[in-house]
Amino acid sequence: MTSRKIKKVLVANRGEIALRIMRTLREMDIRSVAVYSDVDIAMPFVRYADEAYPLSGKEARETYLEIEKIISAAKKSGADAIHPGYGFLSENSDFARESEKAGIIFIGPGAETIRLMGDKTEARKIVAGYGVPVVPGTAEVVTNLKEAADIARQIGYPVLVKAAAGGGGKGMRLVAEESELESSLRGAQSEAASAFGDGRIFIEKYVLGPRHIEFQILADFHGNVVHLFERECSIQRRHQKVVEETPSLALSPAMREEMGKAAVGAARACGYVNAGTVEFILDEDGNYYFLEMNTRLQVEHPITELTTGLDIVREQIKIAEGETISMNQESITRRGHAIECRIYAEDVYGNFLPDTGTLKSLHEPVGNGIRVDSGVESGSEISVYYDPMIAKLGVWDSTRENAIGKMIRALDDYVITGVKTTIPFCTFVMKSGPFRSGKYSTHFVQENWKVDEMNLTSLSQEALDRAVIVAATRLRGRNRSSLQTKNEGEKPSRWTNGRFEG
Numbered sequence: 370m371t372s373r374k375i376k377k378v379l380v381a382n383r384g385e386i387a388l389r390i391m392r393t394l395r396e397m398d399i400r401s402v403a404v405y406s407d408v409d410i411a412m413p414f415v416r417y418a419d420e421a422y423p424l425s426g427k428e429a430r431e432t433y434l435e436i437e438k439i440i441s442a443a444k445k446s447g448a449d450a451i452h453p454g455y456g457f458l459s460e461n462s463d464f465a466r467e468s469e470k471a472g473i474i475f476i477g478p479g480a481e482t483i484r485l486m487g488d489k490t491e492a493r494k495i496v497a498g499y500g501v502p503v504v505p506g507t508a509e510v511v512t513n514l515k516e517a518a519d520i521a522r523q524i525g526y527p528v529l530v531k532a533a534a535g536g537g538g539k540g541m542r543l544v545a546e547e548s549e550l551e552s553s554l555r556g557a558q559s560e561a562a563s564a565f566g567d568g569r570i571f572i573e574k575y576v577l578g579p580r581h582i583e584f585q586i587l588a589d590f591h592g593n594v595v596h597l598f599e600r601e602c603s604i605q606r607r608h609q610k611v612v613e614e615t616p617s618l619a620l621s622p623a624m625r626e627e628m629g630k631a632a633v634g635a636a637r638a639c640g641y642v643n644a645g646t647v648e649f650i651l652d653e654d655g656n657y658y659f660l661e662m663n664t665r666l667q668v669e670h671p672i673t674e675l676t677t678g679l680d681i682v683r684e685q686i687k688i689a690e691g692e693t694i695s696m697n698q699e700s701i702t703r704r705g706h707a708i709e710c711r712i713y714a715e716d717v718y719g720n721f722l723p724d725t726g727t728l729k730s731l732h733e734p735v736g737n738g739i740r741v742d743s744g745v746e747s748g749s750e751i752s753v754y755y756d757p758m759i760a761k762l763g764v765w766d767s768t769r770e771n772a773i774g775k776m777i778r779a780l781d782d783y784v785i786t787g788v789k790t791t792i793p794f795c796t797f798v799m800k801s802g803p804f805r806s807g808k809y810s811t812h813f814v815q816e817n818w819k820v821d822e823m824n825l826t827s828l829s830q831e832a833l834d835r836a837v838i839v840a841a842t843r844l845r846g847r848n849r850s851s852l853q854t855k856n857e858g859e860k861p862s863r864w865t866n867g868r869f870e871g
């Protein structure tokens with residue numbers, strides 16, 4: 370590996386993550402190149418980039434998923450590296466291979482590692498061979514009903530049918546008993562075939578009372594692998610994360626150390642280079658099992674940055690340049706507690722279905738220890754074409770209790786009108802007994818978010834919007850009136866008509 374300084378990076382992504390990557394590039398004095406679809410022409414990430422190239426088209430498959438168009442934009446711009454962000458082509462081994470073939474550094478692991486870890490059955494084999502515990506299940510993909518039924522009986526119900534090429538919770542079916550097996554196999558197979566173009570499925574034991582715990586790792590070309598501790602991501606809907614925190618209350622120091630070592634082992638087992646995440650599922654008795662490895666930057670990486678003080682994108686770039694990781698495991702420390710709430714355009718009272726529309730007004734929370742990773746502004750469109758994420762709201766504070774209080778305040782200060790959002794759900798989580806006590810699992814939504822039992826008034830969206838604006842105005846009024854109260858009995862202000870008369 371010869372080291373090579375990166376001077377210009379094409380960011381093959383959009384929205385908040387494109388902006389987040391470009392900010393670090395700017396801090397490192399590296400030029401940034403955006404690519405954008407027709408729908409995104411006016412988005413902040415396009416303006417923020419030093420250069421921008423159109424991908425012509427609206428749908429993801431003709432724009433952000435079009436390898437040829439992106440490589441050609443990279444060549445035209447003279448970029449010497451590509452950062453894929455998350456989603457889209459970030460875990461596509463062909464994309465990594467094509468960019469390396471064009472002489473452009475892919476900021477991520479090698480194509481072969483992406484391919485191996487992208488196949489959940491392959492990944493299970495590789496890490497199990499290295500001594501990392503995997504969820505009991507089939508070693509290979511299952512091809513017929515009889516074989517599946519035999520295996521499921523052996524493992525014991527409930528079982529999960531999963532897609533080998535799975536991602537985003539798609540192609541997954543929970544099977545409580547044998548009578549449901551056939552239809553679940555068929556359902557998972559066809560969902561996987563249409564979502565990933567690969568209908569191969571396998572069976573895993575369904576872990577009871579599960580908690581999702583993942584470890585952030587960094588690995589360089591020189592054989593150094595470290596972890597940046599865990600993130601707990603058990604608050605999920607449709608097997609997808611909404612709220613994440615670090616540290617996890619579920620881990621004792623001894624478990625943390627053991628799982629951290631297992632995560633580093635999983636990365637070593639596949640010859641991993643760059644930043645990645647090793648995901649585990651933890652059962653009620655404290656046993657942990659490898660779930661999968663995500664070979665890219667994770668949506669929830671900011672909470673690791675907030676607690677360790679590191680910039681993971683900066684680390685990714687330095688690793689891609691051939692640098693040696695400058696810290697060893699013992700020198701990596703973290704402080705305090707961080708929480709992230711994902712702000713999606715979704716109807717939380719209507720099964721978390723995505724919502725679309727124009728963001729009419731947008732006021733983001735600010736203050737000490739608050740981080741908003743957003744890619745939108747007032748007037749931006751949340752369209753049907755891409756993921757409905759509006760922003761990620763992260764908070765940091767010295768203790769978990771303070772961080773929860775800060776998150777509730779920040780969610781309260783967040784004003785978004787024009788689309789329904791996950792804000793009310795996130796506030797509910799922060800105030801709920803199970804979350805506050807730290808005793809929660811991936812069943813949180815099903816066990817606690819009972820819409821039928823809520824006293825929801827049937828306000829129209831327009832009335833809701835108005836209510837939000839009134840609340841926001843009241844908030845500003847409240848601030849003003851408290852200032853006035855403070856000034857009572859004091860000398861009159863020397864500010865008149867916007868000028869300081871002193």
Ligand code: ADP
Binds near residue numbers: 529581648650661811
């Ligand atoms: P994807 O790649 O589609 O995100 P994962 O394997 O990462 O799929 O699993 C997503 C989520 O599904 C996990 O965070 C967990 O909540 C649930 N899950 C996956 N496997 C199991 C299992 N064996 N037992 C219980 N829950 C599971």
